[in-house]
Amino acid sequence: MPEPILPKALKKFDPKDENPCAGCSNCCEYVSLEIDRPTDLTDFDQIFWYLVHKDVWVYIDDEKDWYIQFNTPCDKLVEQRCGFYPHRPQLCRDYEPETCVRYGDGDPEEYLFKNETDLFNYLSKKRPKLYAKMKKKYELQKAKKEKALA
Ligand code: SF4
Numbered sequence: 001m002p003e004p005i006l007p008k009a010l011k012k013f014d015p016k017d018e019n020p021c022a023g024c025s026n027c028c029e030y031v032s033l034e035i036d037r038p039t040d041l042t043d044f045d046q047i048f049w050y051l052v053h054k055d056v057w058v059y060i061d062d063e064k065d066w067y068i069q070f071n072t073p074c075d076k077l078v079e080q081r082c083g084f085y086p087h088r089p090q091l092c093r094d095y096e097p098e099t100c101v102r103y104g105d106g107d108p109e110e111y112l113f114k115n116e117t118d119l120f121n122y123l124s125k126k127r128p129k130l131y132a133k134m135k136k137k138y139e140l141q142k143a144k145k146e147k148a149l150a
Protein backbone atom coordinates (compact mmCIF):
# COMPACT_ATOMS: atom_id res chain seq x y z
CA MET A 1 0.00 0.00 0.00
CA PRO A 2 1.54 3.39 -0.95
CA GLU A 3 2.12 5.98 1.77
CA PRO A 4 0.13 9.19 1.18
CA ILE A 5 3.13 11.50 0.76
CA LEU A 6 2.93 14.74 -1.23
CA PRO A 7 5.74 15.99 -3.48
CA LYS A 8 7.70 18.73 -1.71
CA ALA A 9 7.78 21.30 -4.52
CA LEU A 10 5.33 21.89 -7.32
CA LYS A 11 7.29 24.74 -8.92
CA LYS A 12 10.60 26.56 -8.37
CA PHE A 13 10.17 30.14 -7.18
CA ASP A 14 11.64 32.75 -9.51
CA PRO A 15 12.27 36.07 -7.69
CA LYS A 16 12.18 37.87 -11.06
CA ASP A 17 8.66 36.63 -11.82
CA GLU A 18 6.37 39.67 -11.54
CA ASN A 19 3.25 37.58 -11.16
CA PRO A 20 4.13 34.36 -9.34
CA CYS A 21 0.45 33.72 -8.53
CA ALA A 22 -0.62 33.61 -12.21
CA GLY A 23 -2.94 30.70 -12.79
CA CYS A 24 -3.06 29.76 -9.11
CA SER A 25 -5.47 30.44 -6.26
CA ASN A 26 -4.53 27.43 -4.13
CA CYS A 27 -4.06 29.31 -0.85
CA CYS A 28 -7.51 30.95 -1.17
CA GLU A 29 -9.31 27.66 -1.63
CA TYR A 30 -9.14 26.07 1.80
CA VAL A 31 -9.07 26.71 5.53
CA SER A 32 -6.73 24.69 7.74
CA LEU A 33 -6.50 24.50 11.51
CA GLU A 34 -3.98 22.80 13.74
CA ILE A 35 -5.37 19.85 15.71
CA ASP A 36 -4.00 17.81 18.59
CA ARG A 37 -1.57 15.11 17.54
CA PRO A 38 -3.51 11.84 17.67
CA THR A 39 -2.00 9.21 19.92
CA ASP A 40 -4.53 6.48 20.69
CA LEU A 41 -7.37 4.63 19.05
CA THR A 42 -9.96 7.20 20.15
CA ASP A 43 -7.92 10.03 18.59
CA PHE A 44 -7.44 8.18 15.32
CA ASP A 45 -11.11 7.28 15.28
CA GLN A 46 -11.78 11.02 15.29
CA ILE A 47 -9.40 11.54 12.34
CA PHE A 48 -11.23 8.72 10.55
CA TRP A 49 -14.48 10.58 11.20
CA TYR A 50 -13.08 13.82 9.72
CA LEU A 51 -11.94 11.97 6.61
CA VAL A 52 -15.25 10.39 5.76
CA HIS A 53 -16.59 13.92 5.24
CA LYS A 54 -16.59 15.38 1.74
CA ASP A 55 -13.85 17.95 1.06
CA VAL A 56 -12.17 17.47 4.43
CA TRP A 57 -8.50 16.44 4.48
CA VAL A 58 -5.95 16.00 7.25
CA TYR A 59 -2.23 16.56 6.87
CA ILE A 60 0.98 16.36 8.89
CA ASP A 61 3.50 19.10 8.19
CA ASP A 62 7.28 18.95 8.24
CA GLU A 63 7.30 19.75 11.98
CA LYS A 64 5.05 16.74 12.63
CA ASP A 65 2.10 18.96 13.54
CA TRP A 66 -1.35 17.77 12.49
CA TYR A 67 -3.91 19.93 10.65
CA ILE A 68 -7.45 19.56 9.43
CA GLN A 69 -8.13 21.15 6.05
CA PHE A 70 -11.56 22.17 4.80
CA ASN A 71 -11.49 22.49 1.03
CA THR A 72 -13.81 25.42 0.61
CA PRO A 73 -12.87 28.44 -1.53
CA CYS A 74 -12.94 31.94 -0.12
CA ASP A 75 -16.17 33.71 -0.95
CA LYS A 76 -14.13 36.71 -2.12
CA LEU A 77 -12.29 34.82 -4.83
CA VAL A 78 -13.17 36.05 -8.34
CA GLU A 79 -11.66 34.23 -11.33
CA GLN A 80 -8.61 33.14 -9.30
CA ARG A 81 -8.02 36.68 -8.00
CA CYS A 82 -8.86 38.32 -4.70
CA GLY A 83 -12.02 40.37 -5.11
CA PHE A 84 -11.51 41.91 -1.68
CA TYR A 85 -7.86 42.91 -1.94
CA PRO A 86 -7.83 46.28 -0.08
CA HIS A 87 -9.88 44.77 2.74
CA ARG A 88 -8.38 41.28 2.95
CA PRO A 89 -7.54 39.82 6.39
CA GLN A 90 -4.04 40.05 7.86
CA LEU A 91 -3.47 36.36 7.38
CA CYS A 92 -3.84 36.84 3.61
CA ARG A 93 -1.48 39.83 3.73
CA ASP A 94 1.18 37.82 5.54
CA TYR A 95 1.11 34.92 3.09
CA GLU A 96 4.03 35.05 0.64
CA PRO A 97 4.42 33.13 -2.63
CA GLU A 98 8.08 32.37 -1.81
CA THR A 99 6.92 30.24 1.07
CA CYS A 100 3.62 28.92 -0.25
CA VAL A 101 2.55 25.42 -1.10
CA ARG A 102 2.92 25.95 -4.86
CA TYR A 103 6.58 26.82 -4.56
CA GLY A 104 7.22 24.12 -2.10
CA ASP A 105 9.44 25.55 0.62
CA GLY A 106 6.85 27.00 2.98
CA ASP A 107 4.82 24.33 4.62
CA PRO A 108 5.44 21.07 2.86
CA GLU A 109 3.27 18.29 4.10
CA GLU A 110 4.88 15.10 5.18
CA TYR A 111 1.60 13.24 4.81
CA LEU A 112 -1.70 14.17 3.26
CA PHE A 113 -4.82 12.14 3.99
CA LYS A 114 -7.61 12.75 1.51
CA ASN A 115 -9.75 9.89 2.74
CA GLU A 116 -9.81 7.05 5.26
CA THR A 117 -7.82 4.77 2.94
CA ASP A 118 -4.87 7.18 3.10
CA LEU A 119 -5.12 7.16 6.90
CA PHE A 120 -5.23 3.37 7.10
CA ASN A 121 -2.27 3.07 4.71
CA TYR A 122 -0.31 5.44 6.94
CA LEU A 123 -1.27 3.56 10.11
CA SER A 124 -0.43 0.18 8.63
CA LYS A 125 3.13 1.42 8.07
CA LYS A 126 3.66 3.73 11.07
CA ARG A 127 1.41 2.31 13.80
CA PRO A 128 0.86 -1.36 12.89
CA LYS A 129 -0.52 -2.35 16.32
CA LEU A 130 -3.02 0.48 16.33
CA TYR A 131 -3.90 -0.28 12.70
CA ALA A 132 -4.61 -3.90 13.65
CA LYS A 133 -6.97 -2.70 16.40
CA MET A 134 -8.79 -0.34 14.04
CA LYS A 135 -9.08 -2.99 11.37
CA LYS A 136 -10.47 -5.47 13.84
CA LYS A 137 -12.87 -2.91 15.29
CA TYR A 138 -14.39 -1.88 11.97
CA GLU A 139 -14.49 -5.36 10.50
CA LEU A 140 -16.39 -6.50 13.62
CA GLN A 141 -18.83 -3.63 13.34
CA LYS A 142 -19.39 -4.38 9.66
CA ALA A 143 -20.00 -8.07 10.42
CA LYS A 144 -22.48 -7.18 13.20
CA LYS A 145 -24.35 -4.76 10.94
CA GLU A 146 -24.58 -7.29 8.11
CA LYS A 147 -25.84 -9.92 10.55
CA ALA A 148 -28.46 -7.52 11.89
CA LEU A 149 -29.65 -6.70 8.38
CA ALA A 150 -29.88 -10.37 7.31
S1 SF4 B 1 0.64 32.53 -2.86
FE1 SF4 B 1 1.18 30.57 -3.78
S2 SF4 B 1 -0.59 29.23 -3.47
FE2 SF4 B 1 -1.26 31.36 -3.16
S3 SF4 B 1 -2.05 32.00 -5.17
FE3 SF4 B 1 0.11 32.62 -5.05
S4 SF4 B 1 1.23 30.92 -6.01
FE4 SF4 B 1 -0.81 30.16 -5.49
Ligand code: SF4
Pocket residue numbers: 027028074075076077078081082083084085088089092
Ligand atom coordinates in the same frame (compact mmCIF):
# COMPACT_ATOMS: atom_id res chain seq x y z
S1 SF4 C 1 -9.72 37.51 1.11
FE1 SF4 C 1 -8.71 37.48 -0.86
S2 SF4 C 1 -6.58 36.87 -0.46
FE2 SF4 C 1 -7.82 36.34 1.35
S3 SF4 C 1 -8.44 34.19 1.04
FE3 SF4 C 1 -10.06 35.50 0.24
S4 SF4 C 1 -9.60 35.73 -1.95
FE4 SF4 C 1 -7.75 35.01 -0.93
